[in-house]
Amino acid sequence: MSPRRRPSGGRIDRLRTIRFTFDGTAFTGHQGDTLASALLANGVSLFGRSFKYHRPRGLLTAGVDEPNALVTVLRGDVREPNIPATMVEIHDGLVAVSQNRFPSLAYDVSAVNQLGGKVLSAGFYYKTFMGPVVGPLKGTRFWMLCEKIIRRAAGLGRAGHAPDTARYERMNAFCDVLVVGSGPAGLAAAREAAASGANVILAELDPQFGGSANWSGETIDGEPAAAWASDIVGELRDQANVRLLKRTTVWGYYDDNTLAAVERVSDHKASPAKGAPRHRHWTIRAGKVVLATGAFERPLVFPGNDRPGVVMASAAQRYANEFGVLPGDKVAVFTNNDSAYRSAVALNNAGATVATIVDVRAEISEECHTLARQCGAELIVGHAVTATEGGKKLTGIKLAPFTEAAGALSSGARSVEADCLLMSGGWSPTIHLASQAGARPLWDAELQAFLPPEAGKGWVGAGAFNGTFSTAQAIAEGFAAGRVAADLAMVEIGTLPDVEPAALDPRPAPVFEIRAKGKSFVDFQHDVTSDDVRLAHIEGFVSVEHLKRYTTLGMATDQGKGSNVPGLAIMAEALGKPIPEVGTTRFRPPYAPVSVGALAAERFGDLKPERLTPMHDWHLDNEATMYSAGLWFRPMIYGGPGETIEQAYVREARVTRETAGIVDVSTLGKIAVQGPDAAELLDRAYSNVFSTLPVGKARYGLMLREDGLVFDDGTTWRLGDNDFLMTTTTANAGKVMQHLEYFLDVVWPDLKVHLTSVTDQWAGAAIGGPKAREILAACVTGTKVDNEALPFMGIVHGEIAGAPVMICRLSFSGEMAFEVYSGAGHGIHVWEALIEAGQPFGMVPYGLEALGTMRIEKGHVTGAEIDGRTSARDLHLGWMLSRKKPFIGSAMMDREGLVASGRLELVGLVSLDNRPLSGGAHIVEDVDMDNPHGSLGHITAACFSPALEKYIALALVADGKARHGKRAHVSDPLRDRFGPVEIVSHHFFDPEGKRMHG
Amino acid sequence: MAEYSAFSLLRNALSGNRDWKPAWRKPSPKASYDVVVIGGGGHGLSTAYYLAKEHGITNVAVLEKGYLGSGNVGRNTTAVRSNYLLPQNTRFYEHSMKMWENLSHELNYNVMFSQRGVLNLAHTPGQLDDLARKGNAMRHLGVDADLMTPAQIGRRVPGLDMSQSARFPIYGGLIQESAGTARHDAVAWGYARGADRRGVDIIENCEVTGFLRDGDRVTGVTTSRGEIRAKKIAVAVAGSTGRVMQLAGIERMPIESHVLQAFVSESLKPFLDTVVTFGMGHFYVGQSDKGGLIYGGDLDGYNSYAQRGSLPIVEEVMSEMLALFPSLATVRVLRSWGGVCDMSMDGSPIIATGPLPGMYLNCGWCYGGFKATPASGFCFAHTIARDAPHELNAPFTLDRFSRGTVIDDKGQGPTPRMH
Amino acid sequence: MLITCPYCGPRDVSEFAYQGDGNRSRPDPSSTDLAAWNAYVYDRLNPAGAHNEIWQHAGGCRAHLAVVRDTLSHEISSVRFAREKGAPAHGRRKSGAKP
Incomplete structure (x- = not known):
């Protein structure tokens, strides 16, 4: 076992050794270790490089707020960048590498940036890199050259290109009470709420429930706190109304108490259990939320506070007590409050030598004196650390007398040897979720912290979240919060639990920064120094948002969990204002970074459903x-x-x-329009009249939007007096349905009509061509299909292959054609029967391209022409605008802009150079290949017409109709296609419709 | 005030960075101005800048309710492009593009405009034709645009799923090489500094609470910092247009306020050198110089002034990103935020005189306002100074709806959430 | 956001399709008052605060609902069927509502 590892204690299982690698070096650790604790136990002190200056960095924290120790976890080719080593649980075969360094973590060439020093101050990039005003590097060129280099130096980890093969899943959960955080307060809340029978979900970020109970070293009612916690967890685990979620980050608090959480199901394993996803995205709808999310310890800002070996006091305590690892042998402590004394004692108990405790306060409590004596430390009050010594590893600190009131140092500096400096700058409650829910934090001058307001509509707080740092009080608050959340009558907890040792005074001295020579870091990852904050002040970036944006303070992956308050405090001091007047930013989701894969969940690799026709x-x-x-x-x-x-x-x-062809038209939108007022609705919805349509006939209809432009077209069949089958274009099926439903439900609720979308219920096959009728006759029974029984636009019912079918004689292709509809379940049988019947005639199945070709030849419009900007007149469909009745769009369709000259109108084009035309090409009067200009319009659809033996197209051209017979040119610089065309009528083929009328 | 340059950086570094001056003054409002611009966002600030620079009107105040640039100029996803279908839009945005190209010099402030290209993907031949129509429309107005084949796209954007088995395989794309991204906050700060240097008063934490009227004519505003009179009052508060116009007694506008969410990932080494948009959903992604992937999707789809989004859209956007980049599943979302967009009835903006005498209106930017910042200010300043629109904003009238001369690039009609 | 459909009960916002401003009144179909039509088609009240709006329960019963929702807080103060003009309905038919 490593010399830094204690022989016993903590959550790790010393009997289970785990092998992993970091930067290619093999290490061992134990079950229960994080990558951070395992490497620390192996004597590793250098974990990462900072963003801007590439300074060497060690572990600062032991949790989700870690700014320095970011690693990339490799799973084969799949890279997972920017994961705090404090959040990675080791497993056999884990491969992790450091980031943002070249060539190695120990020797990083970009560390040269540190020499830039004050030139690379906050916002320096706004003031330079603009380049020359003239010459080859004018405009944006010089900046873009610089940008290339800057981008390479910036960034943290590298994302890979190999598709992630992991599976992610989503779960919906409902509960009466969601408890976020499983420290003593959260556990007490969960226990109390669960006892009432309420459905409770308890979510814990860490792999182990218990929060601070796992490392505080306290006893609760005579039992070690960790055991107390695990007893409660054991109780909860046995209750059917409780769901325990560990490794679960509750990251988003959305409207109506919808909370989002990500559970890291398998990251701690070499491979997921059978059927288990990597991450699980929870959407939790909670009656009430108990926020027991604890607090973060804040760093102190002083020169050299970023040297590896300087660590948060509570984090050091956590490493010692929870992981059995000592972050150093010879420890110094620097604090502005009492809590660090407990950390010092913990380190001492774990076997470290606590050399010195430096406290900025001149006077400290008797308890603190006792604690200092207990750990054998020299207590130096009224002093501050002014520098750290060592290279990539702390070897000592410098201190000097410090007057708290003036914030000033005086002479009498001295040095102390230490390989680890514990620092504590007070605590900031973790109020992020409450802030997301809209709570405005309140500054508490006693605690020097932003606290949540009393309680929100959907949540109630407990414990350190509330600024309650006494474990006994936190448990009492948890008890109360559990009762409130479960809607129980409020009762007193009775006796407070007996917590030993007793709580210390939670009030820190209002000291955030020690001003001395050297870089003092506020935001560690982004290298924002206290001088940067002051520079922002000098330049007027004084509002909290400007400070953040100008200096990038709090924008790093730790989202300012530790740096926000010190940054604000330094700005407040510069402004001479109290901290709350500088303000605090509103926190937004996510509370901590969460994987994109988790949020996509099962839609990763399956973005949208596939709709398939029966054929x-x-x-x-x-x-x-x-x-x-x-x-x-x-x-x-x-x-x-x-x-x-x-x-x-x-x-x-x-x-x-x-001869004949057949096409699958099952995708057309189909809506059953039924009821005594069905015809009236159609008269109002379509621009033409449907009430006069006889039963057994179909009619082509045109719909406008309210603004008078064309919306959709299709045929509607009258199957009975009160029974219509409407067809829509494939693309607009859903929109037309919604449009009609809106009018029926909101505007005309008096109409007695029922709408049913039946797109998926009917399979459709359109069979067209000179032999179509013969083919149909060969396979249909129960009806005749001759001209008399089935005239143009007529409808008959019969059977094909034993399946009932409905046949309408209508034509999109311009041929004698029939649409044959059958129940979707029969679709393939009817289709195959039609195919078989067509075989003797040489009928072919045809696809969208041929369908498009024949409709272009006929000049029928589709979505390419009905593009949301064209009017009925633009498409020469003015004849369909009834003057006998109002209809949707009729009031607006004659506005000046819609009847003005110069509008794009539908025309036909014939290629005069016998070369293909393409959709999206533009039309000009005269070609100018070098400097295309003067667009008159564009091609909407093009094909080679077998009927005309020419390349033809439909186009929308300004004043198109007036240009019939005139020459123009296609101008398609994107595809380098230019050439002459003739503008003609859009009715290329059989304009009289002889073929379809037969 | 001193010019910014590498030299000034060095000189100031030597003096410990203590001699820098505020980027803009913090004056108290005067009792009256020639022009009061309501809204200290990108458009308001650029309007003030061009009023001073192009028209010599320097007795100008910009009133900002919160901190300068607290609205959409600091909440957008920073894309700058002019790839529009309709000529009215393309001309305007291309003019803006040309101004962007020189903006850092113009303002002596590096707005980090990076012309790294914006690539629209097509997933079917029909979509590619639609993109060709747009690209050709741009080319016929002198704007750069090119089609790309899947092979070219695959080389340009490694990490894109180019496989045919994708749900929506990539069939091609349209790229505007001159398009790109800029540093959003820098635009606000650069214009603020530039306007300030020309004498404009930029007044933060000054909320307009009402309008002073003389009959129909607006003659000033009441604010949280007192009454301010002005000969001309310009409203540039996209996102809050409805609210401010209601203070002027105009109850209804052809605008709905909608929330649009945006996301940024943790910082990554260069992953994406261009901005990519998806053809089967409203998704776009680029990478900032700091390394974060900046991306977003569709509007939440209902009226909101709350600057907060809903979870279904978050899930939708993440799914779309992974449909394009399946390797990004392991990358983590760092931040999300919401911006309130002035969604107009045709998806195009309004820059016009009126609707009341003495008032000038700049609004309806949907989610395209950031890239318009230079041209919007330039045209709005012209409109205010001359009491008539510049030819570039002449189509962007308020009465185009009643007249039927809408500029509907997406063809969605009067359904603002669809634009 | 949750919308309590009077028919189906509380449901996630993703089941609903927004149909916009519920303050608009459509002119008589045969009206030729272009100003009135223009106001109906293009002008919106768009308040910052309580907003009358129409939602369709598209992923459920497909009824259109008249909802009063605050555009600053997203809090919903009332929901009723749009076709029943003026009838209060929030929480109505509780027996049929499933959580």
């Missing part, structure tokens, strides 16, 4: 190339061997026009 597998089996359309997948082409996309769609379209 999806058939398409795949028949060589379809699939196209993603919103959430849907649709066949783009059914490519033959060696066929290009163009060859495939041209073949499909040509065969369809020559």
